[in-house]
Amino acid sequence: MAERDGFDRYGGDLRTQLAATGFFRTEKSDSGWRLVTPEGHPFFIVGIAHVDDSALKYAESIDVYRERYGSRSSWISDCVVASLRGWGFNALAWTKQWVSPQMRHSPEWTPDEYRGSGFPYIPHIDFLSFERWNQQAVYKDVFGTDFEDWCDYQARYWCAPLADDPNLVGYAYTARPHWDIARFREVTPSLEGLDDHEALRRVVRRYYQVTHDAIRRYDPDHLIFGDLVEGADTLPTGPSEPPPVVFTEMGEYVDVLSVNWYHPFDIMRESLDAWQRLCDKPVFLSDSAFVAPNDLLTRDDPLFEGGWEKLRVQDEKERGEAYVEMVEKAYASGYVVGWGWCSFMQNKVRKYGLKSRFDEPYECTEIMQDFNSHLYANLDAAVSKRSHRTEGAAR
Amino acid sequence: MTFRLSHSDGAWTLVDPQGEPFVSVGLNHVDETNLKYTHNHDLWKQRYGSRRSWIADGVVEDLRSWGFNTIGWTQEYVTGGWGEALDWFGAPIDLGHSLPWSAADLISSGMPYVVQIRVSEIEDWNGHPWFPDVYSEEFDAYCEYLARSICVDHVDSENLIGYFLVDIPAWLPHASGADFAILRGLDERSRNIKLYDVAYRYYETITRHIRAADPNHLVLGDRYNGNKGIPGAVLTAMKHFVDVLSVQYFPEPTAEGRQEMVRRLRAWHEYTGKPVLLADVGNWTPTTLNPHRTSALESQAARGADYIAALEPLLAEPWFLGWHWCGYVENTARGWGLKDPWDEPYADVVTPIRELNARATRLPRP
Incomplete structure (x- = not known):
């Protein structure tokens, strides 16, 4: 990317020099969260x-x-x-x-x-196509070897060839995942006997763990933006509401909380504040x-x-x-x-x-x-x- | 100029853009991720280091060396257990497939190639099939999108042989029980009557959009599951719109099994009047990485002999256009290929393959 006045080659802010690692990274300080370019300059996407x-x-x-x-x-x-x-x-x-x-x-x-x-x-990896808007949404047993194998394939396809590219900001996953525990139960024998909250907690945790591990197997350096969590707006397919357990369980396995929410910022603000605190991650407004x-x-x-x-x-x-x-x-x-x-x-x-x-x-x-x-x-x-x-x- | 068909005195010939007869001898499932597991990624880095190099120095070099003249359907079976026999009527399976090559990759290879247009997600290997309403605005709009999106980049390509549609579509009932909504609950006779209507609309819609976006190239059609069977109603509908009858068929590695394949392909040709492309055919034997891939073939040498025994007789058939062989580099899902998981050819297979391919691609047509 050609440099413009005041910007580094990635679009970072040349006025401030931070540690340069060769990859995009996040940084948290008393003044809040920010992204940093591979050359060590603050970056706002x-x-x-x-x-x-x-x-x-x-x-x-x-x-x-x-x-x-x-x-x-x-x-x-x-x-x-x-x-x-x-x-x-x-x-x-x-x-x-x-x-x-x-x-x-x-x-x-x-x-x-x-x-x-x-x-x-920021490419999207199709680990699991369970988007709320998707007429063909598929639910899989995230505890099974087939899911592990599929995530490994996706990581071989995406991460192996991109692991050394400084222009890769990070990997994102599914846009507006629908965490329908009833659908997960249909394909996951190991959830039998668990209440819905515990079943969903285990599914969410396992999903983020397997996807994270697959990426890290081939790429130890780039950021993970995770799913584009749906905001509380309305799609033609029905109202959406992200379960809080998603935010608490993803924290260990993603670097950024991505949110897909079609509303002005003032309307989103209160929820974003809460979600951000639950997972302690910076927020990327991924699509609106x-x-x-x-x-x-x-x-x-x-x-x-x-x-x-x-x-x-x-x-x-x-x-x-x-x-x-x-x-x-x-x-x-x-x-x-x-x-x-x-x-x-x-x-x-x-x-x-x-x-x-x-x-x-x-x-x-x-x-x-x-x-x-x-x-x-x-x-x-x-x-x-x-x-x-x-x-x-x-x- | 593009690939075209010639038909005279009962004999069909695929003709290349230079006007020469062309027997399409292709290799399927050519996917880079088979060389990017933790057990072989370092080797890929040393030998190739980039996708461009892998295509030029790996794929094209190998295919030309072994006498293949076509890059077949590139998507590879990458996940899902398939430990049982090839039983398409048994318990449903769910075999994940890799993504296809881009147009740029195919064109840059400099070799003849085929392209798939996945009209619907109704493959027999798909554990989550989605049967469309072929009479809907959605289906028409999606077919228009597919043709517009895919064909524009190939319309001027001399190396494109033609467009495939769906890989082993479940025109016979899918093992999962899923079906076109309009066919659900019908007895066999009623289903067949309605099936013709569904198939007619399906082929009419997608081919209308393909021909609008690209009037130059052949439509190779669905890659039917010959081992499972093909309903006559579908073949009757297909022949109005599609140029080539494409069939996947994995024969039993016996004299009787091979003869049965020829008989069935001939019967489908006679039923439709279309020339036949054997779109996917292969064999396997246990290996170091995949000892569970058992068959009647006990060695790689036996695979090579089977290749010749199964395919050479087809060259004498006046309706036969070529074959596309199943598997390039052995992975952990499909479990077979012409190269082992460390990118070395199975010499006992590729030597006889090279011999037959040389005869096939230089053979004057009957």
């Missing part, structure tokens, strides 16, 4: 989630893909990385995209594609956005129902302003270490992104770019300006 080229391969947009890029590798370097750098974003925060009405998702980029991007990244009506998305689109109306803003200008406000407030918490903005390019099912499905950026990116170009100075100024920081957590 302003990342992008859901980056898939099929959005540019519709019959009406394929000519744009062919004329501007012509291949996936060119699309990655000349479209994705060039755009993100231009806007001042600093990480790919998983790439699967929602691609069909019933929320099927595209595949994650390959390890070679992530690595070849030359950009910081603010959305304005566009050519595919009217104000009364069903997307905005069930609590998601809180994401709706009037226009692209408000969208950019909402981005700035969210980053500032999250940073000021003293424990949030980054945010993954939801969606690079609009497609016909998600309907929103930072670019249209014809590869044209929305106006909000100008505001984002302006803010990101002086990210750390802007964040420090925001901390001074606001009174949202938790007591004793001034950076």
